């Protein structure tokens with residue numbers, strides 16, 4: 454790392470673990486009353502507060518039907534979708550980037566009822582510091598001190614990924630629950646881990662490492678379109694799936710890629726096989742999730758959109 458400047462080093466590490474996760478939704482926690490809504494409308498959140506790398510599910514409810522619902526959380530857009538068969542319910546996901554500064558951020562939600570009445574809701578959402586481990590790693594010199602060609606390549610790939618994550622497909626391509634991409638695996642490790650590489654602090658690990666032997670099938674977490682399927686310098690063979698509304702899942706270190714850019718994948722489609730390509734010490738799946746560019750723990754979307762009712766737990770504010 455000594456041979457490259459800090460900025461390049463930082464970018465390089467961002468690339469290694471481009472997608473992130475982490476976060477703890479205090480299950481069942483009761484939030485403080487915050488914000489207010491237009492009468493007849495209700496805003497609920499899945500948790501009263503958030504932490505770095507977590508995801509919040511928001512629900513806006515009106516007896517009169519809802520249209521044109523939009524959200525903004527501290528300058529970040531929140532896309533909403535209508536729950537099927539429920540005209541009066543719209544939901545959105547707020548991603549809390551794993552490096553977002555702790556503090557309070559205002560969530561504003563606006564929309565219209567079916568009769569055209571304007572709706573305005575707001576709530577303060579606190580971000581707490583995530584609890585992440587620190588890892589000291591010694592890696593091969595060629596990865597710490599990449600050649601100018603390798604730095605150029607890694608930076609180009611980083612730029613390409615940023616451009617992908619900046620695009621928000623306005624349609625929701627997924628429908629229903631998200632799944633963990635490996636059969637029989639329910640947890641992973643290293644999300645948000647701060648890394649000190651050969652003595653130099655780097656960017657946090659932005660994805661979740663799932664255990665798996667080389668050749669294990671990797672399934673798409675939900676329905677979506679393949680927007681990247683190629684070998685990357687740090688992530689090895691990688692696939693990025695666009696699920697719409699700014700939601701992307703990332704699959705890295707694959708031994709084999711079974712899909713191509715433009716393919717529409719159904720939930721569970723095998724997109725590749727577990728491997729050890731890129732900068733890794735052994736076979737595993739690096740699984741990432743970005744929501745409106747925020748790197749969050751992918752297990753959170755499984756948890757939030759995977760339960761039977763999908764009901765957010767926090768009743769944030771109601772004006773009867």
Ligand SMILES: [Zn+2]
Nearest residue numbers: 470660662739
């Ligand atoms: Zn990883």
